[in-house]
Amino acid sequence: DADVTQTPRNRITKTGKRIMLECSQTKGHDRMYWYRQDPGLGLRLIYYSFDVKDINKGEISDGYSVSRQAQAKFSLSLESAIPNQTALYFCATSDRTSGGLDTQYFGPGTRLTVL
Amino acid sequence: AQSVTQLGSHVSVSEGALVLLRCNYSSSVPPYLFWYVQYPNQGLQLLLKYTSAATLVKGINGFEAEFKKSETSFHLTKPSAHMSDAAEYFCAVSEIGGSYKLIFGSGTRLLVRP
Numbered sequence: 001d002a003d004v005t006q007t008p009r010n011r012i013t014k015t016g017k018r019i020m021l022e023c024s025q026t027k028g029h030d031r032m033y034w035y036r037q038d039p040g041l042g043l044r045l046i047y048y049s050f051d052v053k054d055i056n057k058g059e060i061s062d063g064y065s066v067s068r069q070a071q072a073k074f075s076l077s078l079e080s081a082i083p084n085q086t087a088l089y090f091c092a093t094s095d096r097t098s099g100g101l102d103t104q105y106f107g108p109g110t111r112l113t114v115l
Numbered sequence: 116a117q118s119v120t121q122l123g124s125h126v127s128v129s130e131g132a133l134v135l136l137r138c139n140y141s142s143s144v145p146p147y148l149f150w151y152v153q154y155p156n157q158g159l160q161l162l163l164k165y166t167s168a169a170t171l172v173k174g175i176n177g178f179e180a181e182f183k184k185s186e187t188s189f190h191l192t193k194p195s196a197h198m199s200d201a202a203e204y205f206c207a208v209s210e211i212g213g214s215y216k217l218i219f220g221s222g223t224r225l226l227v228r229p
Binding site: 004040041042043044045048058090092102103104105106107108109 | 124149151156157158159160161164205209216217219220221222
């Protein structure tokens, strides 16, 4: 079984709808991240969480919210989806190491299309 | 702010040829540097990372990268390309002792011709 799973893998929705993307991990890592990937832009960080009570905004958090329900679960919500949120979304996890040496482990991604 | 530049959104090589993917970073203090690979329809996986222990870093699948402080570069190479190397490659940087966030480059898609 995969260590980092994302559901759904694909989703098509309409403008204005609320959408939740879910991420679960079995690696026992404290840190979890949400990224979006757009062609030609690489990956950009939306939110990250270092433990259940520590949630931080990334560089592109506007229009998104997150919930860290447990150490193993980190959900991303789009409160009112808009077409420019069409992208590939990745969840990642990492273990606590010193000073930025974390290796991040990525889920398979969720392809979201907002019509 | 940290940034990463990957020159060339697409690189095409023949099977058996040298692979060279370029990455330059901007930082006043040498950061930690990473190369990730993304195969079609998959998430990213770590190829290698620079942690200041050695300037030449060896990774998986025959890839290696050399950290050059004077050039602020961390280029990825492989002596002989294989068809299975076709993928998108991302360079990323993390500040030493910083917030542990990764800043990714825009990616380079490697095409391998038979």
